[in-house]
Amino acid sequence: MIKAKMKAMVGLLAVLLILPAAAFAGEPFVTTEWLQANLSKVTVLDVRKVEEYNAGHIPGAINVFYGVWGIKKGVLLNELPADDDLKDILSANGIEPTTTVVVVSKNETMPFRTDATRVAWTLRYAGVENVAVLSGGIEKWEAEKRALSKDAVKPKAKAYKGKFNKQYIANKATVMGALGKAVLADVRAPEFYKGEKKLDFVEKTGRIKGAVNLPPGALYNADGTYKNKAEIEAIAKPVVGADLNKEIIVYCDTGKVCTNWWLALYDLLGYKDVKVYDGSSMEWLADPSAPSEP
Amino acid sequence: MVKRPSDDLTLCGECHQEIAANYKKSLHYTTIGQRNRVVKRMSAEETKVFDEKVFEKSCRSCHATCGDCHVKSPSIGGVSVGLIDKHKFVRKNEGKTCAFCHGGRVYPEYTGEYGGNADIHYQKGMMCMDCHTMDEMHGDGKAYAQKEEVRDRPRCTDCHEPGRETKLTARVAHLKHSQTASCFACHSAGEYRNCYGCHLGGGSEAKPGFFLGTSPRNRKEITTLRIIPTVRESFKPAGIQQANFDALPNYWDAPIHNIRKRTDRTRNCDTCHEDRKGFLTMETLLKNSSRTNLELIHKPKPIPISK
Numbered sequence: 001m002i003k004a005k006m007k008a009m010v011g012l013l014a015v016l017l018i019l020p021a022a023a024f025a026g027e028p029f030v031t032t033e034w035l036q037a038n039l040s041k042v043t044v045l046d047v048r049k050v051e052e053y054n055a056g057h058i059p060g061a062i063n064v065f066y067g068v069w070g071i072k073k074g075v076l077l078n079e080l081p082a083d084d085d086l087k088d089i090l091s092a093n094g095i096e097p098t099t100t101v102v103v104v105s106k107n108e109t110m111p112f113r114t115d116a117t118r119v120a121w122t123l124r125y126a127g128v129e130n131v132a133v134l135s136g137g138i139e140k141w142e143a144e145k146r147a148l149s150k151d152a153v154k155p156k157a158k159a160y161k162g163k164f165n166k167q168y169i170a171n172k173a174t175v176m177g178a179l180g181k182a183v184l185a186d187v188r189a190p191e192f193y194k195g196e197k198k199l200d201f202v203e204k205t206g207r208i209k210g211a212v213n214l215p216p217g218a219l220y221n222a223d224g225t226y227k228n229k230a231e232i233e234a235i236a237k238p239v240v241g242a243d244l245n246k247e248i249i250v251y252c253d254t255g256k257v258c259t260n261w262w263l264a265l266y267d268l269l270g271y272k273d274v275k276v277y278d279g280s281s282m283e284w285l286a287d288p289s290a291p292s293e294p
Numbered sequence: 295m296v297k298r299p300s301d302d303l304t305l306c307g308e309c310h311q312e313i314a315a316n317y318k319k320s321l322h323y324t325t326i327g328q329r330n331r332v333v334k335r336m337s338a339e340e341t342k343v344f345d346e347k348v349f350e351k352s353c354r355s356c357h358a359t360c361g362d363c364h365v366k367s368p369s370i371g372g373v374s375v376g377l378i379d380k381h382k383f384v385r386k387n388e389g390k391t392c393a394f395c396h397g398g399r400v401y402p403e404y405t406g407e408y409g410g411n412a413d414i415h416y417q418k419g420m421m422c423m424d425c426h427t428m429d430e431m432h433g434d435g436k437a438y439a440q441k442e443e444v445r446d447r448p449r450c451t452d453c454h455e456p457g458r459e460t461k462l463t464a465r466v467a468h469l470k471h472s473q474t475a476s477c478f479a480c481h482s483a484g485e486y487r488n489c490y491g492c493h494l495g496g497g498s499e500a501k502p503g504f505f506l507g508t509s510p511r512n513r514k515e516i517t518t519l520r521i522i523p524t525v526r527e528s529f530k531p532a533g534i535q536q537a538n539f540d541a542l543p544n545y546w547d548a549p550i551h552n553i554r555k556r557t558d559r560t561r562n563c564d565t566c567h568e569d570r571k572g573f574l575t576m577e578t579l580l581k582n583s584s585r586t587n588l589e590l591i592h593k594p595k596p597i598p599i600s601k
Contacts, residue, residue: 050420050421
């Protein structure tokens, strides 16, 4: 009997020890403790500028600057690169669909924080299955006096053969067709959602007609780390509903910041049909024929 | 306290003798390249006035001392962003040592922060000195009149040898355009910073733009052009009318640092040969500008379709 209990205990311990090393599907925000414990099992992708990476990065991290992943297309900012360009970037960095990737950015402001989420979403779009961002960013890692390296890592190239998830992205026509049917989640601060403020590069104030508001800052604790699943669920459910099968389209000003809520809704909470409207307010509010309010 | 202690190169030259001797003649230190170009718009009399009233008092204030690159940001328009790393001498940190001065155009274009498309070399982690040599920074001991005279400058073909492309279409395209288009003409990702309407004491206005046309320095080649902000009235406050203003164009061939493997021009021949996207035209040419600009307009011909 004691032997059986011992066996069960050992088995449980083994499972607990193995768990952190397993792929983290369903956990898009990982802690510094988790990353430290799993550093040898994941690819850390640092999306800060080259000079910042060279000055000190998480040991073993590779570097591809954010500006490579989110580009300007015509007048629109933070757009996806073409699929063949994206494949080249992944191939050059040896990222495969099965590679477990943790994206690291700076965390001090929302644009920096969402450099990581936008890249994570881009990787998910390109077909990389297990992707997370580091909660608290590089600043938390540094503040905890964890190891840093100045040795630039040259990744081994490997041809990328993943299948792109086109269902993760919406264009203007998709949004137009979804008006009145899908949940349109405006991931901007309430004053922007209400039409009281706008950024210079957005044509006018207002939101997509019928949109609900999921403020981007609602996902974070005061120290810039992500809230836990229960807390995030409690914020999301009253806004987007509890139906996990309902189509949800998130957008913001350029299609970058809203990717934090895409990761939260799709990868963390399990909503099955969540899209990013890449053109976002920049495109929609510049089109007089696109319904907006107030 | 000594203001700009390394302005006197003999101080650093006590230990760094060769570098200081070379640097004294370098374009970074003399900034003579700026002067030698713009004076071609002036008469001999005007050049004298320019040298005295404009170049020494205004342009030369941009010359870099040792400390301006290795210790602190130079003061540009009275503004300095401070020390690089406390008061330590920093040998190389291109994001600062180079970008302090080249942070208006080249550097943010390279990182993609101006224009929104990072250069593929930056994507791969390359910094300025992976292509540009120390001789380019400190000079090689010769007093060049302008940078185009420097022979040992980086060329795309130093690393990318034509004829070794893996894709046949790329090989054919390079072969076809090797004598008629610069690498930048096809591989520049898009808009870059252009400054307009520079007036002595009044500054200029910057806007993104993308211009293709005949290179003013190699009339057989199509390339990316950057606007020169000098206008007819630029030096009026100094009493300089620029008697030969039309001797130079208002666009120079520019090696734009926002290179991508694929652009709308490499993806589709029609972008240039049918749509003529980005090419200077009579309509898009700067108004009231140099007559020499007309010589830069190039109209690509449609590609003949074989029967």
